[in-house]
Amino acid sequence: MPTPPAKPIGVLFMAYGGPESLDEIAGYLSDIRHGRPTTTAVLDEITNNYRMIGGKSPIMGLTKAQIDGAMAHLNPPGEPERFKAYLGMRHWAPWIEETVGQMLDDGIEQAVAIVLAPHFSSMSIAKYQAKVKAGLELYRGDIEFSYVDAYFDAxxxxxxxxxxxxxxxxxxxxxxxxxxxxxxxxxxxxxxxxxxxxxxxxxxxxxxxxxxxxxxxxxxxxxxxxxxxxxxxxxxxxxxxxxxxxxxxxxxxxxxxxxxxxxxxxxxxxxxxxxxxxxxxxxxxxxxxxxRPPSLNDDPRFVRLIAELVEGQAAEAGWIASDVRAASAGAPTMPMPEGTTSPV
Structure with a gap:
């Protein structure tokens, strides 16, 4: 049975990111577009969209609440700290690459990386994982990362x-x-x-x-x-x-x-x-x-799932005992509704 880690295991929670004010939208769009210019018409349209939802993205506060909920499961009160949480965003601060640099500064040697999105794509989850690797290269450090790729049937x-x-x-x-x-x-x-x-x-x-x-x-x-x-x-x-x-x-x-x-x-x-x-x-x-019913946000079931996925990934890597509950058990599938095209 693995012995408890001498140092906390890092947990890199990753999300898309979003502007915290209307003034940040131009920079945010520039990052999404990899520096390609944004037309005035598109910038005005997107700015108006954000203005209509309150002038900023709520994703930062909601993501922090999800992390807090998961960490309450991962580090129960009165027990030694097994995991240390970090947050990195793909398209806005705190940038994933910079967060990886902070993890290196903190002496993290092993870490679970999980994107707060359940479905894998080469155009989504894979891009986050590439940014983790870019951060390690940028700061010339080494952390053993274990990635949660998807949890779509959890x-x-x-x-x-x-x-x-x-x-x-x-x-x-x-x-x-x-x-x-x-x-x-x-x-x-x-x-x-x-x-x-x-x-x-x-x-x-x-x-x-x-x-x-x-x-x-x-x-x-x-x-x-x-x-x-x-x-x-x-x-x-x-x-x-x-x-x-x-x-x-x-x-x-x-x-x-x-x-x-x-x-x-x-x-x-x-x-x-x-x-x-x-x-x-x-x-x-x-x-x-x-x-439209409420989004999951910090739903207790979701934050418990995230904690179980992190524990399971750490156990699979051999960093902690593998006595955690399986988080990805699904149920039998059913046909797509009538009139829906099957996947190509």
Whole structure:
């Protein structure tokens, strides 16, 4: 059995990042665009989007709350400190590379790295992991990192999302709840990822099936959509949420919708603007009622899952005893809803 580590094991929590004020948006967009110039029109549009959700991204505070919740499980009161938490953002401060430098300064020798996003893609999780390696190269140091790649079928994740689905449905009068249609969604990526064999869409659809089953949805009671597609000219995965919602009414007569983003674990502009404003507008223009239940944020099930994933990864690396509960047990899958195209 592994002996307790002489030094705490580092835990590098990573998230996308977001501007803390309207003045930071230009720099934020520049980082996302790898220094390519942003047109005035796009900058004004994005700035207005953030203005409409309160003038900044809430992701920093929410991510810290998630970390605090996970660390309360990882380092119980009165016990020796086994883990030390660090936060790195992909596109804003604190930058992942600089956080890795801080970990080196602190003498961290072993660390678990986990992205606060459940689904792996070469265009998402892999980019975070590349930044960790870039940080080690930049600061010429060595930390043994063990990476949590994905947790899209984790039982606690499915349970938390299914509870949100039920919460959304229960926002309607009891006599109307059987008529409510649930739309599950995630951030779109370019269609080319399918040709490249990227697992992103398969993982998303597995999560969706498990949530629908856990929430007790009929096959015809839910559907899939993407959202927040990028501005590049190449085709992106669809259908887009603001287009899909009106189509539900046109083709199936649905006018009561619960919209839940399952590719995100906390509120940010892709939820507060793209769903609460854009998709909500599309629904209202048709006389439809759209309800968005709360994001996971610091839901107790989610923060416990993150802690269990970290413990499990550290145990797999041989740094702690492997007596932790499995965090990724899923449930049997179910078919995609009628009319949904299978993954390419």
């Amino acid at each position: 039982d606690l994740l499915i349970d938390a999302f299914a509870a949100r689905v039920r919460e959304g449905i229960e926002a309607f009068p009891e006599e109307e709840q059987d008529e409510v249609h649930v739309v599950l969604s995630a951030h779109s990526l370019p269609v080319r990822i399918l040709r490249e064999g990227d697992p992103y869409q398969d993982q998303l659809w597995t999560t969706a099936r498990l949530i629908a089953e856990r929430a007790g949805l009929r096959e015809d009671q839910w559907s899939w959509s993407y959202q927040s597609e990028g501005r590049s000219p190449e085709p992106w995965l669809g259908p887009q949420l603001e287009d899909h919602v009106p189509t539900l009414q046109d083709e199936r007569g649905i006018d009561k919708v619960v919209s839940l983003a399952i590719g995100f674990v906390s509120d940010h502009v892709e939820i507060l603007f793209d769903i609460d404003i854009e998709a909500q507008k599309a629904a209202k223009e048709r006389g439809m009622t759209l309800v």
